[in-house]
Amino acid sequence: MLGRINHIAIAVPDIAAASATYRDTLGAKVSAPQLLPEHGVTVVFIELPNTKVELLEPLGDASPISAFLAKNPDGGMHHICYEVDDLMAARDRLIEAGARVLGNGEPKIGAHGKPVLFLHPKDFFGTLIELEQSADVSTAV
């Protein structure tokens, strides 16, 4: 079921400072910041040869990462996003196995414009897992 890792998300309190550190100190390729008010975050992509890291900074009053940063003021690893061929089949299998899908259980359109779901970290050993519908829908039929 789990496909490639689409991204690892890291929440940071200051995305400009974090971008500078990844670019200048770690020598990584860092994108310009994108404001995604509908997701409550500003995001920067760090492109690695095999996957990407996303830096997230809260945007607006109801950011989904505000509580995490209140607990982890320095920032920290927030979630891992895996691609799956068939998001609805994955959801049904997970619910049948007793795992909790966050929200109302219906996929939302994620920051990359594809359907996503989040799984409860308590069911996965403290890791918040995002599942994203893979681009290759041919295998999902």
Next chain:
Amino acid sequence: MLGRINHIAIAVPDIAAASATYRDTLGAKVSAPQLLPEHGVTVVFIELPNTKVELLEPLGDASPISAFLAKNPDGGMHHICYEVDDLMAARDRLIEAGARVLGNGEPKIGAHGKPVLFLHPKDFFGTLIELEQSADVSTAV
């Protein structure tokens, strides 16, 4: 400087239970556990198409992940390992930039048999970063 992500490490309190969840619930390819007493961990590899996740359980009395699990009893994302072409040059550049290298600053041989260093999470927005000498040493000369 940062190359591909070699692995994302997740600390778990019960590697047998976590392995079963990743294999049976998430449908991932999970290796047999390997005991690495010299590193104070038992490790399981989850092979994804583009990188891998490592599940870590403490092994022995002086495990480097015991303190993390005391703070995060459910488990959680522990570190990200990036490959670099030239670990010593990376270290020197990081120290010059004011970043703290953990331990005595000299590389150790990591769980994959290659030289590694860890960077202080306070200098990288709460993320513990491991740097591993890439397999392709031709570019390091």
